[in-house]
Amino acid sequence: MRKMESTGRRFARGIAAILLPTLVAACVRYDGGPVALSSFALPAPADVVDDARVALGRKLFFDVRLSGANTMSCASCHQPDRGFEDGRPVAVGSGGRAGKRATPTLLGIGASPRLMWDGRVASLEAQALMPIANPLEMDQDLEALLTELAADPGMRGAFASAFPAQPKVSRRSIALALAAYQRTIAPRPTRFDSFVAGKGSALSGAEQRGFALFTGKAGCVRCHSGPLLTDGRLHDIGLPDTGQGLRFKTPTLRGIAGRAPYMHDGSLPTLAAAIAHYADHPARRRGVPAATPLHPGERADLLAFLRAL
Structure with missing residues (x-):
């Protein structure tokens, strides 16, 4: 887990770190006219705001306690070294249960106007808890997760740093932190x-x-x-x-x-x-x-x- 977290940390830093405000034009609809080479240019990399909320989201992303059996994290399927996918035809969840679709990449996900393969979710915050609670994915009871995280002094401190006005571990704060981290996941220039x-x-x-x-x-x-x-x-x-x-x-x-x-x-x-x-x-x-x-x-x-x- 430490190795995967280190890879995720490197991914969120440096030239590959492009935050959502910089990528508002990253999803472009082709109008049928001539294609300008400049239309493919990645925006200039933004300074990484590695604040407490992003740090908490990164920690949660690699934490196996987000699964009911404490055996898989978000990074089990969204593997940084595989382009935040898992190399499988369809995702495999807790207990070896096969899902229905392939794990989608998270590269540049903060710029996407819709999420999931079928586009049914409009924001990272709305999506964040869905795989955690899904029986075919991480199969975690959300109330049990809150209890487990709140019992960890280190996690309590991380939540208090990320959300000083509302330091209690909550569904909302977990979703906000995970979304903040995922917005730092961007493609490396090639x-x-x-x-x-x-x-x-x-x-x-x-x-x-x-x-x-x-x-x-x-x-x-x-x-x-x-x-x-x-x-x-x-x-x-x-x-x-x-x-x-x-x-x-x-x-x-x-x-x-x-x-x-x-x-x-x-x-x-x-x-x-x-x-x-x-x-x-x-x-x-x-x-x-x-x-x-x-x-x-x-x-x-x-x-x-x-x-x-």
Whole structure:
């Protein structure tokens, strides 16, 4: 746990720490016009406000007491070294119970206008307690959690520092602290950002050709636009109907190479498979974008670009 917390602490600091006010334009809707290279630029990193509330939220995020069996924390599924995902097709909760959807990344989550794969939650504060109480996830009784945390002198002090006007451990303060920490979770700049900043040699020839496909023929930019490479909206992309709905939120593509498998149901094991889906899939339903045929060289170039993000 100490190792995971250290990774989370590094993630919240330095150049990768971009707070919500800086990312108001991070989810951008593509309007069909020419794509400006500058539209992909990450905002200048903000100073990290590592105040008591963020520190408490970080501590809670890595605390196994948030689960009923005291065996898993938020970071058990949202693993910093895996892009705040877990590498599974679907999440596995307390007691080994399989969930219904893949663990979504938290990279840049503070800028998202809607949360969860189906976009049903509007704020991090509203979402924070849901996985804790969900029997398929952390399966914790919230009142029991309050009692357990309040019995810990260190935690009582941390809550008092974070919420001096209302120091009592409460559902509200847990949600606020977790949301404050999650807003510091941001993608690390990559060679693509150097390219966007004007260093043409930062991307190889194949990667640059892939970027041209991404913003052109392949049409990826229709949904994956802006600094976080997402429009934050819900789309039906033609996956089989498994009874969970058809429209799901566009995920960020930041750090995408390290976040397999892909899609809300983890049904596509590799980036090559994801590219093949968009290039080859039949338009099963009205409104699903038509497939965009790509020859093997184009697929290889697009894959090279995605790996550079």
